[in-house]
Amino acid sequence: MKIEVRxxxxxxxxxxAVGDVSFVVHEGELLxxxxxxxxxxxxxxxxxxxxxxxxxxxxxIDGKRVNDLTVQERNIGFVFQHYALFKHLTVFDNIAxxxxxxxxxxxxxxxxVQELLALMSLEGLGGRYPHxxxxxxxxxxxxxxxxxxxxxxxxxxxxFGAVDAKVRQELREWLIRLHTDLNVTSLFVTHDQEEAxxxxxxxxxxxxxxxxxxxxxxxxxxxxxTEFVARFIGSMNxxxxxxxxxxxxxxxxxxxxxxxxxxxxxxxxxxxxYLKVAEDPTRYRQQAKLRHIYFLGVAYRLEIETADGLxxxxxxxxxxxxxxxxxxxxxxxxxxxxxRILPQEGATAAIGSETGTPITGPLTP
Amino acid sequence: MTSHMLLSLALRSAAMGYVLVLxxxxxxxxxxxxxxxxxxxxxxxxxxxxxxxxxxxxxxxxAIATAINAVFGTLSALVLVRYEFPGRWLLNxxxxxxxxxxxxxxxxxxAAIYGPTSLLGTWLQQGGMAVLYNQPSxxxxxxxxxxxxxxxxxxxxxxGLERDQEEAAFTLGxxxxxxxxxxxxxxxxxxxxxxxxxxxxxALGEFGSIVIVAGNIPMKTQVASVYVYGEIESxxxxxxxxxxxLILLIxxxxxxxxxxLTRRPGERLxxxxxxxxxxxxxxxGSVVPTAAV
Numbered sequence: 001m002k003i004e005v006r007x008x009x010x011x012x013x014x015x016x017a018v019g020d021v022s023f024v025v026h027e028g029e030l031l032x033x034x035x036x037x038x039x040x041x042x043x044x045x046x047x048x049x050x051x052x053x054x055x056x057x058x059x060x061i062d063g064k065r066v067n068d069l070t071v072q073e074r075n076i077g078f079v080f081q082h083y084a085l086f087k088h089l090t091v092f093d094n095i096a097x098x099x100x101x102x103x104x105x106x107x108x109x110x111x112x113v114q115e116l117l118a119l120m121s122l123e124g125l126g127g128r129y130p131h132x133x134x135x136x137x138x139x140x141x142x143x144x145x146x147x148x149x150x151x152x153x154x155x156x157x158x159x160f161g162a163v164d165a166k167v168r169q170e171l172r173e174w175l176i177r178l179h180t181d182l183n184v185t186s187l188f189v190t191h192d193q194e195e196a197x198x199x200x201x202x203x204x205x206x207x208x209x210x211x212x213x214x215x216x217x218x219x220x221x222x223x224x225x226t227e228f229v230a231r232f233i234g235s236m237n238x239x240x241x242x243x244x245x246x247x248x249x250x251x252x253x254x255x256x257x258x259x260x261x262x263x264x265x266x267x268x269x270x271x272x273x274y275l276k277v278a279e280d281p282t283r284y285r286q287q288a289k290l291r292h293i294y295f296l297g298v299a300y301r302l303e304i305e306t307a308d309g310l311x312x313x314x315x316x317x318x319x320x321x322x323x324x325x326x327x328x329x330x331x332x333x334x335x336x337x338x339x340r341i342l343p344q345e346g347a348t349a350a351i352g353s354e355t356g357t358p359i360t361g362p363l364t365p
Numbered sequence: 366m367t368s369h370m371l372l373s374l375a376l377r378s379a380a381m382g383y384v385l386v387l388x389x390x391x392x393x394x395x396x397x398x399x400x401x402x403x404x405x406x407x408x409x410x411x412x413x414x415x416x417x418x419x420x421x422x423x424x425x426x427x428a429i430a431t432a433i434n435a436v437f438g439t440l441s442a443l444v445l446v447r448y449e450f451p452g453r454w455l456l457n458x459x460x461x462x463x464x465x466x467x468x469x470x471x472x473x474x475x476a477a478i479y480g481p482t483s484l485l486g487t488w489l490q491q492g493g494m495a496v497l498y499n500q501p502s503x504x505x506x507x508x509x510x511x512x513x514x515x516x517x518x519x520x521x522x523x524x525g526l527e528r529d530q531e532e533a534a535f536t537l538g539x540x541x542x543x544x545x546x547x548x549x550x551x552x553x554x555x556x557x558x559x560x561x562x563x564x565x566x567x568a569l570g571e572f573g574s575i576v577i578v579a580g581n582i583p584m585k586t587q588v589a590s591v592y593v594y595g596e597i598e599s600x601x602x603x604x605x606x607x608x609x610x611l612i613l614l615i616x617x618x619x620x621x622x623x624x625x626l627t628r629r630p631g632e633r634l635x636x637x638x639x640x641x642x643x644x645x646x647x648x649x650g651s652v653v654p655t656a657a658v
Contacts, residue, residue, distance in 0.1 A: 097547075
C-alpha cells in the first residue's frame, strides 16, 4: 500500500520538528529515512503512525487520507527502537496480542503465530519471555508482532539501533530477504548511512526537519543535492573558492566551473577515492605533504596538507598502497580526478571532471 | 580469615541480630504467652462473641478500605506521574502527610469534619447517614492512614514504565482502556500488589485514629485493636494476647504471600498473570514447547 505525505509539519512548542515535508513511499517499497539524530525523521514516522498529531499537512495510506483516523484505525505495523515488547507476556502472546484485539479465532491465531515464528526463525521460542531472548531475537519478535495482523504498511524506528555490530549485519541481510518475500510497503528510520544504503531501495535524507534529498542510494551518494547530503553521506573533501574566468580557484587548485559568473563563491566536493596521491613528487601537478596514514582494514586513508594549508583525505586500496612506500612527513604529488560543484541554496548543480568536459544538469533541491 | 570476610560476617550478624531482637523476640514472646494457657483457651478467646465480632469487623473494613485505596491510589499515582498541572508538587507533598502525623491527630481531623459540630456532619446525620461512631468512620480512618502506600509503591514503577509499550499496544489496535488493563496494569503489578497488601495489613492494625472516631461499641463498631486495648485495661491480658496473635498471623501470611507473588519478576509473576487473565486466554503459551534457558 502506498504512503504519501503532503506538506507535513509538526511543531513542538516554539520548535519545528518537521517542516513542510512531502514524499511518497511506493507500493511494496523498502524506503529508508536517513538523518542525524534530532533531524525529525522519527517524528515523521510517528506522524504517519498516528502517534503524533500533525500541525499541518496530510497523510495518505493507500490513497485514503488518514489524518482523522486514530492510531488504532490506521492498520499500520510499528517496530519501536527498543522493541517495546510486552515484558509480562511470552513470545507467543506478544505476537498474538494484535490478533486477540482483532478477535481472531483461537485456531487462526495459533496458525498465524506459528507461521510467523517459522518465518522469523524463532521456532521453539514461543514460550519464552522477552528477557530470555538475545537482542536479535527480540528484534525479530518485535517485527513478527507488528506483521501479525497483516498491516497495510510497516514502520520501523531505528530497527537495528539496539543490537551489536555483528548481529546488525545479519539482521540487515535478513530484513532485505524478508522484505523480498513479503513485499510489505516499509519505511524505516536510521541515522546510519551505511545501513540506509544497504537496506533501502530508496533513501530520503533529512536534516533539521527538512527533506534534503530523495533518491536511490547511488543517486544520493554520487549526486548529492545539497552540501548537507554531500557531507552526511559517505566521506567527502569539501573546499571553497571564488570563480575566476569560469574556474573555481582554491589555492593552487583549479576546478572548471563553466557558466558561473566571476567572483561567485562556490563549494567543490570530491570523494577521497577521487584524490590520487603518488610518492613521486613529479607524477601529478599538485604538491603536498603527507600528514597521516590511517589503516582502515580494507583500505588506507591518507591525509595530506597542501602548501596553502588545505587538509585533504585520500582513500587507497591495499594493493595500490603496497606498491608505494609512503612515510609520514614526506612530500607527495596529487590530483583530483572527479569532483562536483556543490549546489548553492536554490541554484543548479554541476558534476564534472578536471580533465573531461563538465557535465551539468539541473538538480531539484 | 581475611578482613573482608570478617566484615561480611559481622554485617550479616548485625542485620540478623537486629531483626531478631526487634521483631522476632517480641513476636515469639507473644506467641508463647498466647499458647501457654493451652490451645483450648486460645480458641475460646477467639470465639468469644465480642472478640469474633471485632475480628470480623476489622477484616471486613480493612478489605473495603484496601479496595478503595487500590483504585484511587492507582488513579492518583497515574495523575501524579503522567500529568503536568499547577500545584502538582503540593499534591505530591500532601500524599506523605498521613505518614507524618500521629494517627490520633488523624482521628481528630475526621471527627472534626464528620462530627456533630460541623456542617457536613450535621447534614449527614439528618440524612440518616451518620459517619462518626459508625462503621464508615472506621473505613475513613483506615483510608486516611494507608493512603500513601499504593501511591508511593506505584509511582516509581510508573515512572520506570516506558511509554512505548503502551504505544505498541495502540499500534496493534488496542484501545486506551484495553491497553491500561493488558499492558499498564500487568507491568506495574508488583508495585500495585505491594501497595495493596501493605495497605491491608496496615489497616488491620490501625488503632489511634479509629479509637477516636469509631465510638467503640462492642459488637458494632469495636475493631480488634481497640478490643485488645480494652481487654488489657480490664485485666484480661490472655484474651488480648490471643486476638493479637491472630491479627499478627493474618498480617504475616499476607506479607508472605506478597513476598511470594512479587519475587523473581518475569518468572513468578507471569504465572500469577496467567491466572489473572482467566481461562479464555490462558494455555496458549503451553502449546509451544518451552526451551530450557
